[in-house]
Amino acid sequence: xxxxxxxxxxxxxxxxxxxxxxxxxxxxxxxxxxxxxxxxxxxxxxxxxxxxxxxxxxxxxxxxxxxxxxxxxxxxxxxxxxxxxxxxxxxxxxxxxxxxxxxxxxxxxxxxxxxxxxxxxxxxxxxxxxxxxxxxxxxxxxxxxxxxxxxxxxxxxxxxxxxxxxxxxxxxxxxxxxxxxxxxxxxxxxxxxxxxxxxxxxxxxxxxxxxxxxxxxxxxxxxxxxxxxxxxxxxxxxxxxxxxxxxxxxxxxxxxxxxxxxxxxxxxxxxxxxxxxxxxxxxxxxxxxxxxxxxxxxxxxxxxxxxxxxxxxxxxxxxxxxxxxxxxxxxxxxxxxxxxxxxxxxxxxxxxxxxxxxxxxxxxxxxxxxxxxxxxxxxxxxxxxxxxxxxxxxxxxxxxxxxxxxxxxxxxxxxxxxxxxxxxxxxxxxxxxxxxxxxxxxxxxxxxxxxxxxx
Ligand SMILES: [Zn+2]
Ligand SMILES: [Zn+2]
Numbered sequence: 001x002x003x004x005x006x007x008x009x010x011x012x013x014x015x016x017x018x019x020x021x022x023x024x025x026x027x028x029x030x031x032x033x034x035x036x037x038x039x040x041x042x043x044x045x046x047x048x049x050x051x052x053x054x055x056x057x058x059x060x061x062x063x064x065x066x067x068x069x070x071x072x073x074x075x076x077x078x079x080x081x082x083x084x085x086x087x088x089x090x091x092x093x094x095x096x097x098x099x100x101x102x103x104x105x106x107x108x109x110x111x112x113x114x115x116x117x118x119x120x121x122x123x124x125x126x127x128x129x130x131x132x133x134x135x136x137x138x139x140x141x142x143x144x145x146x147x148x149x150x151x152x153x154x155x156x157x158x159x160x161x162x163x164x165x166x167x168x169x170x171x172x173x174x175x176x177x178x179x180x181x182x183x184x185x186x187x188x189x190x191x192x193x194x195x196x197x198x199x200x201x202x203x204x205x206x207x208x209x210x211x212x213x214x215x216x217x218x219x220x221x222x223x224x225x226x227x228x229x230x231x232x233x234x235x236x237x238x239x240x241x242x243x244x245x246x247x248x249x250x251x252x253x254x255x256x257x258x259x260x261x262x263x264x265x266x267x268x269x270x271x272x273x274x275x276x277x278x279x280x281x282x283x284x285x286x287x288x289x290x291x292x293x294x295x296x297x298x299x300x301x302x303x304x305x306x307x308x309x310x311x312x313x314x315x316x317x318x319x320x321x322x323x324x325x326x327x328x329x330x331x332x333x334x335x336x337x338x339x340x341x342x343x344x345x346x347x348x349x350x351x352x353x354x355x356x357x358x359x360x361x362x363x364x365x366x367x368x369x370x371x372x373x374x375x376x377x378x379x380x381x382x383x384x385x386x387x388x389x390x391x392x393x394x395x396x397x398x399x400x401x402x403x404x405x406x407x408x409x410x411x412x413x414x415x416x417x418x419x420x421x422x423x424x425x426x427x428x429x430x431x432x433x434x435x436x437x438x439x440x441x442x443x444x445x446x447x448x449x450x451x452x453x454x455x
């Protein structure tokens with residue numbers, strides 16, 4: 001029997017192979033021993049032994065026929081609908097026979113359930129395009145074990161080519177998607193005009209491939225009642241710098257003393273050292289008019305406030321249907337970032353799933369034993385397969401973070417890049433893969449993920 005791929009997440013009605021329901025028609029002479037006046041009974045049988053356990057499916061989600069029996073329709077055929085589950089990787093065969101004559105049945109081809117997700121690529125420069133093309137097949141292969149078929153719509157050049165994309169997430173009152181109101185060299189401004197509408201929404205993920213990405217955050221400090229005209233401070237991180245803008249790293253530098261308003265002194269600040277772990281900021285206020293006169297009285301002081309700009313390195317992130325990925329890490333790391341971020345886009349990693357008994361009564365939820373979230377590292381839901389807890393970096397409320405456990409490979413849904421993540425960016429076979437097959441990717445589920453941006 002032939003195998004027919006049925007894309008159960010896509011809306012029915014466009015083509016026979018889209019949707020969970022499919023109309024079937026049999027002429028009387030297709031069914032053994034059947035005449036026009038007979039009743040025909042219909043049923044479904046599993047096409048192989050690895051279908052998803054029906055405990056994960058409510059009664060209305062399980063494979064079945066619309067009608068158990070039919071009489072001949074006005075079309076001259078016996079007609080019925082098969083209803084397939086929303087999961088991927090199920091195989092079902094429909095059988096029909098004259099009522100009471102099941103041993104002499106006729107079978108359809110095998111329906112194999114798949115989910116289709118489209119992806120649209122926006123690339124920043126030809127190197128980014130070539131880079132993406134080099135990993136594209138592996139990218140698609142990573143989702144196949146979850147019976148998710150990724151299909152490219154278009155690949156489009158960004159509006160401008162920049163070496164570094166500002167991925168800073170900025171809240172903006174007029175847009176519902178935070179970074180869309182972002183800075184001048186920010187993500188939204190790379191979208192080519194006139195290409196703002198993604199097709200096949202909400203099943204289309206937009207991928208922006210850029211050479212490098214960063215984000216920034218302000219670091220304000222205040223010193224009250226000081227007399228130090230010359231001073232310095234050290235930051236244990238990189239400050240943001242920009243060619244052609246020598247003060248990009250400092251957005252505020254002001255002093256005041258009684259009788260004087262806040263006065264801009266940014267030109268008195270310098271940045272003699274700026275590396276990933278050591279940024280030195282100095283100031284010399286001797287040349288500020290009136291300050292040394294004011295400080296000539298021993299009890300006098302002044303106030304100072306300044307804000308420097310921290311630069312964060314980003315491998316990539318995803319929000320809703322939008323994924324941003326940089327290419328500077330090399331093919332393996334970028335492939336892992338792609339599958340990880342698109343994995344989030346298709347609702348990985350799963351925390352818990354509903355279950356039902358044979359009669360459709362609700363059972364307790366099943367919790368994914370390898371699921372974790374922010375308190376053990378990362379932002380969002382992740383998978384700790386083959387990881388163990390160890391002392392975490394400052395700021396984690398648990399004080400602990402997951403790290404490689406020394407055996408096997410980490411899942412692509414591990415919370416960060418690591419040398420031990422599965423090199424082809426695949427989902428762990430034991431925990432993520434079966435849940436990827438079971439996750440619901442129909443229209444309401446996709447819309448709930450805000451699968452509707454960057455076009
Ligand atoms: Zn993540
Ligand atoms: Zn996993």
